[in-house]
Amino acid sequence: xxxxxxxxxxxITKTGKRIMLECSQTKGHDRMYWYRQDPGLxxxxxxxxxxxxxxNKGEISDGYSVSRQAQAKFSLSLESAIPNQTALYFCxxxxxxxxxxxxxxxxxxxxxxx
Amino acid sequence: AQRVTQPEKLLSVFKGAPVELKCNYSYSGSPELFWYxxxxxQRLQLLLRHISRESIxxxxxxxxxxxxxxxxKKPFAQEEDSAMYYCALSGYSGAxxxxxxxxxxxxxxxxx
Numbered sequence: 001x002x003x004x005x006x007x008x009x010x011x012i013t014k015t016g017k018r019i020m021l022e023c024s025q026t027k028g029h030d031r032m033y034w035y036r037q038d039p040g041l042x043x044x045x046x047x048x049x050x051x052x053x054x055x056n057k058g059e060i061s062d063g064y065s066v067s068r069q070a071q072a073k074f075s076l077s078l079e080s081a082i083p084n085q086t087a088l089y090f091c092x093x094x095x096x097x098x099x100x101x102x103x104x105x106x107x108x109x110x111x112x113x114x
Numbered sequence: 115a116q117r118v119t120q121p122e123k124l125l126s127v128f129k130g131a132p133v134e135l136k137c138n139y140s141y142s143g144s145p146e147l148f149w150y151x152x153x154x155x156q157r158l159q160l161l162l163r164h165i166s167r168e169s170i171x172x173x174x175x176x177x178x179x180x181x182x183x184x185x186x187k188k189p190f191a192q193e194e195d196s197a198m199y200y201c202a203l204s205g206y207s208g209a210x211x212x213x214x215x216x217x218x219x220x221x222x223x224x225x226x
Contacts, residue, residue: 043216103158110156
């Protein structure tokens with residue numbers, strides 16, 4: 001079941017273009033995250049949001065922006081895409097109030113910037 | 115600051131052999147530790163939480179606070195275990211928030 005849905009699944013874009021990656025969740029979690037995954041570097045946090053009015057920069061936020069449109073939606077934008085932003089992007093959610101600090105991940109968006 | 119180290123990028127074992135994926139962490143408080151698995155072209159899935167002390171797909175992991183380790187073990191590797199494995203630590207990062215920090219991952223390849 002797709003508790004966390006990311007669109008698109010794959011995208012090829014040109015250098016300098018603006019692109020938005022979308023994430024929606026049906027888990028009712030307040031906390032949402034964007035990570036990028038690169039071979040040999042693991043997952044690195046880009047931005048995170050603990051509720052609709054809360055946005056925080058992660059480890060590698062330069063060149064990215066986010067929008068938390070609703071509890072269920074958290075979008076990641078690349079204002080002017082560059083080739084080194086080619087990566088697999090994951091959205092995740094969590095709800096520590098349950099006592100479980102683990103995350104639920106989406107299926108990922110594979111982005112290629114040419 | 116919290117840190118997770120997975121010293122092996124790639125681990126190859128024969129089918130039926132024991133598997134140990136290493137994970138060491140650095141954190142000043144009491145951490146919550148996880149193992150996530152990512153099969154080819156799929157999303158990350160939670161494999162184990164140290165708090166639950168359960169065994170999933172034959173894998174176990176014990177938190178060793180003295181050695182600050184949380185190694186993942188399985189006595190007999192299966193081909194379907196081939197995947198990318200990430201160790202992760204949830205620690206307090208200030209202002210009432212907890213964050214999950216990932217290691218760089220170990221790719222397990224089980225040779226038939």
